[in-house]
Amino acid sequence: MTAELTAALAAEYAAIFAYGPIGVRLTGAEQAEARAAEAAHRRLRDALVLTLDAAALPTAAPAYALPEPVADRAAALRVAIEVERRAAAVWRAALPATTGGQRRQALDALTGCAIRATRWRRFADTAPLTVPFPGKTP
Amino acid sequence: MVLTDQVRSADTRDETHQRVRRRTVLALGAAAAVTGVAGCDREPPAPPPPDPLLPLATDAVALAGRYRLAAADLPDRAPTLTPIAEAHEAHAAELARLMATPTPPAPSAAPSADGADARLEALRAAEKAAYDAAVEACVDAPAHRAALVGSIAAARATHLEALK
Numbered sequence: 001m002t003a004e005l006t007a008a009l010a011a012e013y014a015a016i017f018a019y020g021p022i023g024v025r026l027t028g029a030e031q032a033e034a035r036a037a038e039a040a041h042r043r044l045r046d047a048l049v050l051t052l053d054a055a056a057l058p059t060a061a062p063a064y065a066l067p068e069p070v071a072d073r074a075a076a077l078r079v080a081i082e083v084e085r086r087a088a089a090v091w092r093a094a095l096p097a098t099t100g101g102q103r104r105q106a107l108d109a110l111t112g113c114a115i116r117a118t119r120w121r122r123f124a125d126t127a128p129l130t131v132p133f134p135g136k137t138p
Numbered sequence: 139m140v141l142t143d144q145v146r147s148a149d150t151r152d153e154t155h156q157r158v159r160r161r162t163v164l165a166l167g168a169a170a171a172v173t174g175v176a177g178c179d180r181e182p183p184a185p186p187p188p189d190p191l192l193p194l195a196t197d198a199v200a201l202a203g204r205y206r207l208a209a210a211d212l213p214d215r216a217p218t219l220t221p222i223a224e225a226h227e228a229h230a231a232e233l234a235r236l237m238a239t240p241t242p243p244a245p246s247a248a249p250s251a252d253g254a255d256a257r258l259e260a261l262r263a264a265e266k267a268a269y270d271a272a273v274e275a276c277v278d279a280p281a282h283r284a285a286l287v288g289s290i291a292a293a294r295a296t297h298l299e300a301l302k
Contacts, residue, residue, distance in 0.1 A: 088292070095276065095284035104277050107288050114292040118299045128221035129300040132228040134292040135285075 004097040011090040012045040013060040025076035077124035088113035092135025195233040197268040202226035269294035
């Protein structure tokens with residue numbers, strides 16, 4: 001269980017980092033969505049920090065590699081979709097490693113990532129809005 | 139990547155279980171037949187309980203049919219509705235593979251005379267019920283089924299988002 005949740009924590013750190021440069025390139029409703037998404041990832045991080053043994057906690061790196069430079073709005077939307085796709089994958093991987101309430105939390109996290117990815121696809125006018133198996137890596 | 143492999147090998151294990159179970163059932167059936175000849179009025183062995191994922195597969199097949207019909211009736215919403223229908227079909231196929239049973243037959247989706255708003259509202263309600271069922275199925279699932287069932291639950295949640 002710990003390895004999968006530790007991986008989830010690392011992904012949450014990376015997502016929180018990415019929403020900084022993403023938010024800078026967006027305005028209006030899109031910027032509000034970026035702020036809400038960042039807050040959601042902070043909540044997921046905080047819950048993981050409480051769950052994981054303090055000795056096993058990875059610390060956040062000062063910077064994370066983004067899938068591409070966030071040069072403009074279009075890139076910000078692409079990166080946001082990719083950030084949520086990556087986070088969904090680690091949460092899906094945590095499902096078999098958890099049971100009961102922890103599995104429910106991991107599923108809530110996977111579902112949140114999948115819903116945010118759908119919202120970003122709508123902002124980006126990307127079709128289709130949904131994927132058949134959120135979090136599944138090809 | 140590694141985790142995908144684990145899931146895949148777990149799926150294979152599940153199929154092996156199914157095969158073993160089938161063999162066991164066959165062996166039990168043969169034994170019962172022999173016993174039946176000897177002891178006359180013996181009860182036949184109880185059929186195995188249905189797979190707990192069967193309701194999920196049934197929901198997926200039924201929803202796929204309803205979205206296909208709605209996409210045909212509401213062409214301007216088809217770009218949203220058709221991928222959702224395809225997702226439900228993919229879910230039904232994966233669940234059938236995991237359960238090692240054929241996909242349940244599709245109930246014929248009833249044509250509807252309702253307007254677009256009412257049609258979409260009915261789809262939302264059905265999708266929400268199916269999402270709730272998938273969440274509980276994921277929480278209750280054994281480890282080797284949790285990832286697939288979790289993805290199905292998350293996908294159903296995104297369908298609700300796409301229908302907004």
